[in-house]
Amino acid sequence: MQNFIHSLKKERKLRFCFSICTIVLSAFLQCYILNVFMDPCNLISGGFTGLALLIHKICALVHINFPVQIGIILLNIPAAALCYKYISHRFTFLSCLNFFLVSFFLSTLHFEPFFRDEILNVLFGGFLWGFSISLALRAGGSTGGTDFIAQYVSSRIHRGIWDYVFFFNVAMIIVFGYFCGWIYAGYSIIFQFLSTKTISTLYQRYAQITVEFTTDDPDSVIDAFMAACHHGMSVFECYGAYSQKKHYVCKAVISTYELRDVIENVQKVDPKVLINTYNTVNFYGNFYQKPLE
Numbered sequence: 693m694q695n696f697i698h699s700l701k702k703e704r705k706l707r708f709c710f711s712i713c714t715i716v717l718s719a720f721l722q723c724y725i726l727n728v729f730m731d732p733c734n735l736i737s738g739g740f741t742g743l744a745l746l747i748h749k750i751c752a753l754v755h756i757n758f759p760v761q762i763g764i765i766l767l768n769i770p771a772a773a774l775c776y777k778y779i780s781h782r783f784t785f786l787s788c789l790n791f792f793l794v795s796f797f798l799s800t801l802h803f804e805p806f807f808r809d810e811i812l813n814v815l816f817g818g819f820l821w822g823f824s825i826s827l828a829l830r831a832g833g834s835t836g837g838t839d840f841i842a843q844y845v846s847s848r849i850h851r852g853i854w855d856y857v858f859f860f861n862v863a864m865i866i867v868f869g870y871f872c873g874w875i876y877a878g879y880s881i882i883f884q885f886l887s888t889k890t891i892s893t894l895y896q897r898y899a900q901i902t903v904e905f906t907t908d909d910p911d912s913v914i915d916a917f918m919a920a921c922h923h924g925m926s927v928f929e930c931y932g933a934y935s936q937k938k939h940y941v942c943k944a945v946i947s948t949y950e951l952r953d954v955i956e957n958v959q960k961v962d963p964k965v966l967i968n969t970y971n972t973v974n975f976y977g978n979f980y981q982k983p984l985e
Contacts, residue, residue: 711833715786718824728817736868738884753871761799764836822889899948900975908937908962916962
């Protein structure tokens with residue numbers, strides 16, 4: 693058991709290193725999208741990055757230079773301080789690393805446009821922007837700004853609120869359209885819609901799944917399961933029609949984000965275990981939602 697715990701700690705350290713690498717990739721990708729897809733079409737994104745872009749563009753109309761890089765940092769720092777107190781230190785650190793890197797990359801890197809067609813820029817840019825945010829979220833961090841708010845609220849109500857974030861972003865884009873032109877606002881809304889749908893598809897932390905383990909050693913499966921999550925489990929005795937032997941079915945409802953850890957842990961103690969999973973549409977009752985680390 694001690695070796696098992698040591699293995700888990702080592703695995704957590706490796707995952708943290710992998711999370712940092714993923715955050716760096718996410719920040720680099722955001723910088724690339726801003727240069728290659730958004731700037732040529734005069735688009736803005738959602739969140740605090742979009743707000744920094746909006747302030748930059750409005751200030752430019754009155755000949756005031758307000759760097760986007762500075763705006764991203766200034767807007768995100770107060771939100772980061774609140775998240776540090778109410779969500780988690782690891783989440784806040786990874787999120788701060790992301791938006792500081794975005795600011796740094798925007799100051800030091802420049803990429804030429806890839807497409808000359810506005811529609812292609814909106815379509816590819818919107819999808820890739822959502823993908824870059826999903827990378828940060830799956831790494832256990834975020835891109836800051838409204839992601840902070842979305843994660844805080846989602847952790848309280850145990851479901852994603854990305855569709856509501858979209859409406860907030862649309863309101864900001866309407867202000868952008870008033871000052872900078874409605875055609876750019878229209879393209880920005882399509883861009884934001886695509887990115888929001890991409891996030892909703894790729895990031896499903898609050899989705900639930902039912903997992904069933906058929907085993908001859910239920911006690912070991914239960915211990916391995918409990919080491920990976922904090923959910924309850926029901927155990928049923930069954931009879932195998934093919935083997936004509938007694939088996940046990942261990943059944944539980946967990947978060948989709950816990951599935952990989954649970955399966956890996958159980959397979960370590962019972963390599964012959966049979967595993968069946970299926971989506972849970974609705975679950976009523978007490979359900980433990982693992983807090984953000």
